[in-house]
Amino acid sequence: MPGMEDFHNGSEGSFNSEEADSVVKECIESVVGADDYSQNQVNKWTASIVERCLTQLMKQGKAYKYIVTCAVMQKTGAGLHTANSCYWDTTMDGSCTVRWENRTMYCVVSVFAVAIA
Template identity: 30%
Template sequence: MNETDKFKDEFDIELMEEIGKETISQFLEKMYYNEEKTKMWVSQILDTTLKELSKLNKPFKYVATCTLMEKNGSPLTASNICLWDENSDGYELKI
């Protein structure tokens, strides 16, 4: 088994997604968009998500991003760039 396969076996993508969805629901489930509160909500979502991930005690570094915007038909364009070791690092993208 090479290092990439080992990484995939240890990194539980479904669990990461579940933690993210639960955290988002915790803060936004019954909320309406409020521009004045978005900064606070984003901070709470990211802080809670990273705290929950750290409780797993896995030997990983986590990077999380959160974008909140009003659902009004406006487009969103975003771009990210990362540099990592293909043998031991990876990513999961969820939209």
Template identity: 30%
Template sequence: MSDANVNTVSREASIDIPVPEKHHSKAYGSVRRSSIFPGFNPNMFAARMRRQSTRSSIPRNGYERRTIRYESTYQMEPDQNHKVDMDQLRRVASETLATALLSYRYDANRARKFSSNLAERIRNDIKQLSYTRYKIVVHVVVGQRKSQGVLVASRCLWDVTLDRHVTITKQTRNAYITVTIFLVYNE
């Protein structure tokens, strides 16, 4: 009786064992896994990003912020009170540049940091003038003065009636600084 049980079990086991199939190394349409981020699936990431809303529905302590949406004013030109006064703009930028250059001595290692700090300082001073609806771009070039000629040029889309720019160049004993300020009207 035990022989009969063994035979039936072995027959059932041979029926249940799957036949090995030929597998390809890559499935058709599969995404290659990243070796840098194991388990990262770009399709899953994209689906998750589509499900996220742009606004947080769960209020968090200290981070409750309401989005304020303003209606369009359809204002195509600045008011008379908010037009750019070029003399005032040049004066403010020149004063800021002069105070920054009082003790400046050119050093190639520190020129990049100096130019970015100077551009930020000038931009902040111009923001105090409250030119509303103008985007302010400050471009600073700093170089060592060694009896060479330098030409600084820039190109951009421009509305001649509303957009403004100022270029100021100063020289010290061993350096030259060229500051170009663009005020672009944003409708």
């Protein structure tokens, strides 16, 4: 099923979801890396991932307001379902969601980019 990111593939002036996807993956890897899930670390990890993503996205110097969310969940066989909906200018604004995992946990990060008028 196509996501919003499929409609924003980097054309000039619009949100580049592939770039954002790469930034998010790098941020998750730098914070969590090969660590095993630890309930005591989840708050620190989520805050660090969100802060790093925002910092790296802002460094690109594009005229966007960013909203970043992060969820970390231990792999236990339980299900995790997320959804979002946006009412915005689809020619300029965009989003991407990254699902990252290692052998003990899942990390789901969503980035919403709203063009500054």
